[in-house]
Amino acid sequence: MRDATLKYLLVLPAVLVVLATAIWPLIESLRLSFTVGRLNRPGSLDQYLGFENFAWAFLYEPAFWNSVTVTAIYTVLTVALTTILALGLALLLAPGGRFRSGVQALLILPFAMSPALIGVSFRFMFNPEFGLFDAFFGVMIPPLADVSWLADPVLAFAVCVMADVWGWIPFLTLVLIGGLASIPQDTIEAAQVDGASGWRVFRDVTLPQLAPVLGVVVILKSIFSLKTFDQIFMLTNGGPGTATQTLSHYIYFNGMKYGQIGYAASVAWLMVIPMIFLTYAYARFVFRRP
Amino acid sequence: MTGRRKRQLANGVQVLLILIAIFVMLVPIIWIFMAAFKNHIDVFQLKLFFKPTLKNFPAVFESPYSLGHKLMNSTLVALVTVLLAIPIATMAAYSFSRFRLTGETTMLVTILATQFVPAVVIILPFFVMFRDLGLLDTRVGLILVNLSIVMPFAIWMIKGFIDGIPLDTEEAAMVDGSSRLQVIRNIVLPMAAPGLLTAGIFCFIIAWNEFLFALILTNKNAVTLPIGLALFKAEEGDLWNLLSAAGIIIMVPMFVLALIIRRYFVQGMTMGAVR
Amino acid sequence: MAEVVLRNLTKRWGDFVGVDNQSLEIRDREFLVLLGPSGCGKTTTMRMIAGLEEPTGGEIWIGDRQVNDDLPKDRDVAMVFQNYGLYPHMTVYDNIAYPLKVRGTPRSEIRHRVEAAATKVELAQFLDRKPRALSGGQRQRVALARAIVRTPKVFLMDEPLSNLDAKLRVTMRAELKHLSRELMITTIYVTHDQIEAMTLADRVAVMKSGIIQQLGTPDEIYNNPANLFVAGFIGSPPMNLITGSIRDGMFVTSGGIRLVPVDSADRQEVVLGVRPDDVRVSEEGQGDIDVRIYAFENTGEATLLTVQWGHQRVIARGDRHLRKDQDDCVSISLMADHLHLFDPQSGVRIAS
Ligand SMILES: Nc1ncnc2c1ncn2[C@@H]1O[C@H](COP(=O)(O)OP(=O)(O)OP(=O)(O)O)[C@@H](O)[C@H]1O
Ligand SMILES: [Mg+2]
Secondary structure, three states: OOHHHHHHHHHHHHHHHHHHHHHHHHHHHHHHOOEOOEOOOOOHHHOEOOOHHHHHHHHHOHHHHHHHHHHHHHHHHHHHHHHHHHHHHHHHHOOOOHHHHHHHHHOHHHHHOOHHHHHHHHHHHOOOOOOHHHHHHHHHOHHHOOOOHHHOHHHHHHHHHHHHHHHHHHHHHHHHHHHHHOOOHHHHHHHHHOOOOHHHHHHHHHHHHHHHHHHHHHHHHHHHHHHOOHHHHHHOOOOOOOOOOOHHHHHHHHHHHOOEHHHHHHHHHHHHHHHHHHHHHHHHHHHHOO | OOHHHHHHHHHHHHHHHHHHHHHHHHHHHHHHHHHHOOOOOHHHOOOOOOOOOOOHHHHHHOOOOOHHHHHHHHHHHHHHHHHHHHHHHHHHHHHHHHOOOOOHHHHHHHHHHHOOOOHHHHHHHHHHHHHHHOOOOOHHHHHHHHHHHHHHHHHHHHHHHHHOOOHHHHHHHHHOOOOHHHHHHHHHHHHHHHHHHHHHHHHHHHHHHOOHHHHHHOOOOOOOHHHHHHHOEEOOEEOHHHHHHHHHHHHHHHHHHHHHOHHHHHHHHHOOOOO | OOOEEEEEEEEEEOOEEEEEEEEEEEOOOOEEEEEOOOOOOHHHHHHHHHOOOOOOEEEEEEOOEEOOOOOHHHOOEEEEEOOEOOOOOOOHHHHHHHHHHOOOOOHHHHHHHHHHHHHHOOOHHHOOOOHHHOOHHHHHHHHHHHHHOOOOOEEEEEOOOOOOOHHHHHHHHHHHHHHHHHHOOEEEEEEOOHHHHHHHOOEEEEEEOOEEEEEEOHHHHHHOOOEHHHHHHOOOOOOEEEEEEEEOOEEEEOOOOEEEEOOOOOEEEEEEEEOHHHEEEEEOOOOOEEEEEEEEEEOOOOEEEEEEEOOEEEEEEEOOOOOOOOOOEEEEEEOHHHOEEEOOOOOEEOOO
16 A cells, blocks of 8 residues: 555544544534533523523623632642642752652652542541641641631632642652753753852753743643642532632533533633643644754 | 761751652552551541551442442443554554654644543533433443543654654665555564553553543443542541542552553653653 | 862772772863773763762862862862853853853953953854854854853863864864963863874873873873883874893894894893884885785875784884885884883883
8 A cells, every 4th residue: 555545544543533532522512602501401402592601601600700710729829839849859859869769750659649539538638537637737737726627718729739739749740850851961060160059050050941841841730720620529529618619610510410511511611712822832842842 | 067068968958858758749648558457447536556457448349339340340441442542543653753744733733732621621512422322321431532531642652652763674674575564563563562551551540540521421330430439428428448448449550550651651641742 | 270189089989980099280280181091080080170070089189278078169160061061041152151140240341251252262253142053163162262261270171172073173172272371271181082182281191990090291101101001092003012022132022033122131021012103114125024014004194004924913104105005025124212111911111
């Protein structure tokens, strides 16, 4: 068979699978977002009402705005905290050696853990009676001794952020260690000989050269933070009240629990928009390399 | 203070910080491990020392939890997903890696982008469709949607591995008289085998840990392990000892798999965006 | 301005000894070259002086200060790295300015000095470029400019020319020599290229397996190699080494040929060294020994004759107009006052 034909035949199945499992639902979601779309009302999936679902979300749904706020704060906090802590840990572990490499290997474990299980385990750790972290914080910060973490809106949010940061630090750390390893060692040594202190070497030489990797890391983490669902569902299920209800959770609730699939689809599409920007930025990083 | 002392002190501080980090990273995991061996009284107390019991593990397999069925579902769904995804992805990855195709960049970017589409967006139409087709609560349905998250990973990862195979070997084989398909079968596949295995394990872990699709699409017959976690509730609250035993059954196999492909793990996750 | 003193400097990695108990005094304003084959510990020595590698034992003095415990930034040295170590994200100007910037030099002075340094290495028109957009030779000069922009106590250069092509290397070698005479700063220069060593150095330290074999001026090293290693390492083509014995003031090859009179007591075993330049080629029958040509090479500026008798091969440098062919016969004679004798066991030179 000629290569000219073969090369398209080879990609065909994959393209079909992606079209069927990702592109079609994306478009179908968009269509649904313009319909009445009640699960329990036959025919309503083809009953169009223009932009009404979107208008409803914007104008009459404080819960929608609540979940936007929650997601925004959640994303900013988790991205910032995870990146900073992972950068610190990567700098600590990057020099290598047996001890540090061993620790790097350990980092894979939390990352292989299912997010749902992370949610469960943090619910366990913050149990007011027998949670280990609960007890730990109680001893370290006395005003927190008698609180019930998951019943307090702010603290519950904090626990969600902690669980997320805990789950993602290992992966980001490993990526950043890879990034650090690809910085030519002699530029760092040159700076040392040129008279720069440790901090200045980091600021003037290491950090600028790490910037592309750091950019990738921030974009990836932002994407994953925006989508967060599993942990939240298992940890607080959006509560107390709607204090930890992220957009994904809000969509899930409206679509599945209330059966308003048209409305859920419209909110879901609102969520796709920031994703498009982030994906575009990410793709630029991927394709910029020679 | 002399430079040497200063350096030693700095190193000491670093080691201390690393130890703290390990501690924070491992404690929740260790805590689950311990809880899984506690009896139902010890688990409701903050105890470091206790009399270990193995009773929790058989208990989670009995009714009403019957974790065995969910274990079976998880294994089958993840396995079939991988067995479907890897060959399809490998064919595409080879083509993307070795040929120039019209619209290649568009296809690659689109494939990359689909990985970032929120799962809630994808699942809504699938739910409606599966309801109409009677595919709700079936493993087939779950496998189909899992392909949506696994395919982009697999294609990009395997493409990365094939990019790394030197072209000379292939060209040598072609000069020696192999056809393109023979080259793929006799040269590329064996050389890419470790990469395919890595991608396979990687996708297996993703499919195994997948939560939202299973939550929405299954309720009884096709329930997977992560969803099964929600079962361990009684009148008095969560049954932490059983929950932990189930947690171990979910995470330990993934730990083992992750450690096998440790070297490629990060590379796979970022799909070559970072060297 | 400073002298550099190494006392019993040692570097070990586990059991592996990189630098072995090395003592060396580098004089103020001297240009010292560390020369040796790959892996002999040259870079390691230099990195310990710069403070990039911690010695396992011994002392390092720069000027009148022991610097063992000083960080690189406090040692007041400047270094040119083998791969240059340029900062890829900074322009040429910022690269050269960096050592001044971190020392808080006023901005106007930085500008002034960067421009002066850049002019010296003929980079003035490239100041706004990034290193990526420079050729190998230009990058090398940025590295050089970054080192000379300050007046450090010591320059350290680790094979700064090794990444250049052969032609550029010759040009840059001359520029380096010129610059070093002009600046008069103590310089330690690492290379495995003997021509670089011979042309640049005030003194050369020849190293092997972490140990200095000989320390001396290029003349001393070339004319009086201290042992077989130095004798074989310096010179291209290398010195001919012929084993044999000395009987009645004559060197006798192991094949029993009485080759040349030598000024030494009788010995059972000895290695005779003679440089190709010191082997005179003449027509058959006119020299000390008649030999067959094994290979004849014309390099343009000279001819090289590999000649053979028995199992012994010797390289001779002939006149550039000489024309011979393989298997022709010629006669050679060794110039008696340019011979070197070594003990075959210890390799040490036998005083004559
Ligand atoms: N970090 C290290 N760990 C173990 N061995 C090392 C290390 N660094 C260098 N060595 C070893 O020390 C020896 C000396 O190395 P060094 O870099 O000083 O050689 P060199 O003389 O500069 O050689 P070259 O001309 O190839 O640059 C080498 O055999 C090398 O393998
Ligand atoms: Mg070296």
